[in-house]
Amino acid sequence: FIFHSLQAKMSRPVQARRLEGIDKNIWVEFVKLAATYSKVNLGQGFPDFPAPDFLREALTRALSGGNHMLHQYTRAFGHPPLVKVLAQFFEKLLGRDLDPMTNVMVTVGAYQALFCCFQALVDEGDEVIIIEPFFDCYEPMVKMAGGTPVFVPLRPNPPKDGKLMSSADWQLDPAELASKFSERTKAIVLNSPNNPLGKVFSRGELGLIAELCVKHDVLCISDEVYEWLVYDGKQHIRIASLQGMWERTVIIGSAGKTFSATGWKVGWAVGPDRLLQHLRTVHQNSVYHCATIAQEAVAQGFQRELMLYGKPESYFVQLPKELQQKRDWLVQSLDGVGMKPIIPEGTYFLVADISPFKSDVPDVPNSDEPYDSRFAKWMVKNKGLAAIPLSAFYSEAHKNNYTNFIRFCFAKEEATLKAASDILQKWKQEKTS
Ligand code: PMP
Numbered sequence: 001f002i003f004h005s006l007q008a009k010m011s012r013p014v015q016a017r018r019l020e021g022i023d024k025n026i027w028v029e030f031v032k033l034a035a036t037y038s039k040v041n042l043g044q045g046f047p048d049f050p051a052p053d054f055l056r057e058a059l060t061r062a063l064s065g066g067n068h069m070l071h072q073y074t075r076a077f078g079h080p081p082l083v084k085v086l087a088q089f090f091e092k093l094l095g096r097d098l099d100p101m102t103n104v105m106v107t108v109g110a111y112q113a114l115f116c117c118f119q120a121l122v123d124e125g126d127e128v129i130i131i132e133p134f135f136d137c138y139e140p141m142v143k144m145a146g147g148t149p150v151f152v153p154l155r156p157n158p159p160k161d162g163k164l165m166s167s168a169d170w171q172l173d174p175a176e177l178a179s180k181f182s183e184r185t186k187a188i189v190l191n192s193p194n195n196p197l198g199k200v201f202s203r204g205e206l207g208l209i210a211e212l213c214v215k216h217d218v219l220c221i222s223d224e225v226y227e228w229l230v231y232d233g234k235q236h237i238r239i240a241s242l243q244g245m246w247e248r249t250v251i252i253g254s255a256g257k258t259f260s261a262t263g264w265k266v267g268w269a270v271g272p273d274r275l276l277q278h279l280r281t282v283h284q285n286s287v288y289h290c291a292t293i294a295q296e297a298v299a300q301g302f303q304r305e306l307m308l309y310g311k312p313e314s315y316f317v318q319l320p321k322e323l324q325q326k327r328d329w330l331v332q333s334l335d336g337v338g339m340k341p342i343i344p345e346g347t348y349f350l351v352a353d354i355s356p357f358k359s360d361v362p363d364v365p366n367s368d369e370p371y372d373s374r375f376a377k378w379m380v381k382n383k384g385l386a387a388i389p390l391s392a393f394y395s396e397a398h399k400n401n402y403t404n405f406i407r408f409c410f411a412k413e414e415a416t417l418k419a420a421s422d423i424l425q426k427w428k429q430e431k432t433s
Helices: 001-012 027-039 053-064 079-095 109-121 138-144 174-180 203-216 273-284 293-305 315-337 356-362 371-383 413-432
Strands: 104-107 127-132 147-153 187-189 219-223 249-255 267-270 349-353 405-409
Touching: 001 079, 001 273, 027 371, 053 293, 079 104, 079 293, 104 109, 104 273, 109 138, 109 187, 109 219, 109 249, 109 267, 109 273, 127 138, 138 147, 147 174, 147 273, 174 187, 187 203, 203 219, 249 273, 267 293, 315 349, 315 413, 371 405
Parallel strands: 127 147, 127 187, 187 219, 219 249
Antiparallel strands: 104 267, 249 267, 349 405
């Protein structure tokens, strides 16, 4: 009898309703495929070159220096030296006074800052506008909070005179964007520089978004993890610095992206106390705080950068310089084999058109899987080169809109980029011979 009742108990559903429809994630599959088959991995977004010496030295000092308390808990909402230096840094960037204790919160990567935003600010039935293509976690995070994602696409304009397309050619249609705002809209997610396209939103585009946010009393979750990775002398403009936006914006950043140390998982949220106080409630009741020792080392990294701000030795000046060269090299090499790249203005990603290689990977009509996804799987299994299909950055309803593109990450050693280029060149020769 006891045995039967135990069995009956176990047969009830175990999954919470909030997970319905979000339990599949393409990253799980693509990360596994890359681990199994890739010889060259330009898929997931992380550098394969070392984090800068000053950062690694800061971690070593924190680990073996005299302060053994760095191995213990620290302040929940951010290790004091880190929130202090972040506040100083963002005071400079935003031109306003910040309180380290109320305007900054440290999180476990930008990922957790995003999660805190959605949990803290989005209610059942609220709509959240997401610009496509988007960093994929926004959609499930909105849904988990009970909100409804509303998508608005960046639309590509064909480039003129046979030139390569730029990420700047992908633009919002102002009327279409405006049509998505209503009294149900709680927030818009902005990601500039944008993953996956590398688009850096212009002042005009940000102005339009800001105007709509103010008009409809909408919050802005501004994911700026690639803020330092902007090329060709372009400027990253912070939407929070636009008229009427500070009070309604949470800025999200990542030490992983900023200092090429994605495994450290240190991120932050910067914003007005009226928003951050609610993020703190979520953080307090879920993660509590992120590793003290990593926060200490990141704090020292920022202290160095504050001292060298704008100088040639600054990592925030050097890293984009180096990455721009890598970008240019990959652009040339992809163009050379006919895989037309969309030149990114920022980030360390590049989206390229796979059309000339399609004959090797036949289409399966009426398949539920977008073509680019099948192509990327075929490529890693047969050519050993890992990349991510662009359709992974679209909602379910729109994932078949652009299926001719894959995304490469170029935050890689020269040898890695060269190996990728060799694979593509060999592939192209095999096709033509
Ligand atoms: N936002 C964007 C746009 C990203 O590309 C990433 C990482 N790929 C994150 C947030 C997450 O950053 P972190 O690793 O600091 O959690």
